[in-house]
Amino acid sequence: MSPIAMGGPALFIGTDTVYVALVRPELDPADPGVQLAAEQAGVSPEEFAGPGNVWALMLDEDGEGDGFELPGARDVEADDFAEQLQRALAEGEPFTAEAGNFLRLxxxxxxxxxxxxxxxxxxxxxxDAGPWTLELGTLPTADLLADLEDFRRSLA
Structure with missing residues (x-):
């Protein structure tokens, strides 16, 4: 279900045309694109890549995307959100799950x-944009559970 690769833990929920993604990007300083961008920015590739510990939320709906950093978000909170989703899916009843005050499913x-x-x-x-309401569509339970398990494993 992942429309793009982030290089770090990423939980994509939705389809190729409408999704939300909770991501912690990791840039590789050895990547030629990172090296070029660092050179253009006048910094070392390591400085440009950064520590790789900043969470972000990305969204897209029919090519209209946006995203923002989540200051202070930590791996444990992302894992708690994924665990909350797993439990709710297993119960089989309608539910609402929240990730901080920025995402409600x-x-x-x-x-x-x-x-x-x-x-x-x-x-x-x-x-300066948002809030958004995105209809993510109808998604198979098995795929959602597998994505959640993969995401939680990537955090371990």
Whole structure:
């Protein structure tokens, strides 16, 4: 389900055309693109790549995307959100799961093996766009659970 590769832990929920993604990008200082960007910015590739510990939320709906950093977000909070989703999916009842005050997922079962998901995204103060409501579509339970497990494993 992942429309783009981030190089770090990433949880994509949705389709190729509409999604939300909780990501912690990691840039490789040895990557030629990173080296070129660092040179253009006048810094070392290591400085340009940074520590790789800043979480972000990305979203896209039919090519109209946005994203923002999540200051102070930590791996443990991302893992807690993923665990919350896993438990709720296993219960099979409609639910709402929240990741901080920036992402709320509303889900209801559909046709026994799928979930209809809606994401409500609220950017942090100072971000000039949003809030957004994204209809993420109907997604298979098995795929959601596998993605959540992969995401949690990438955090370990």
């Amino acid at each position: 509303e889900a209801s079962p559909y046709a026994a093996v799928n979930w209809r998901l809606t994401a409500r995204v609220t950017p942090p103060e100072g971000h």
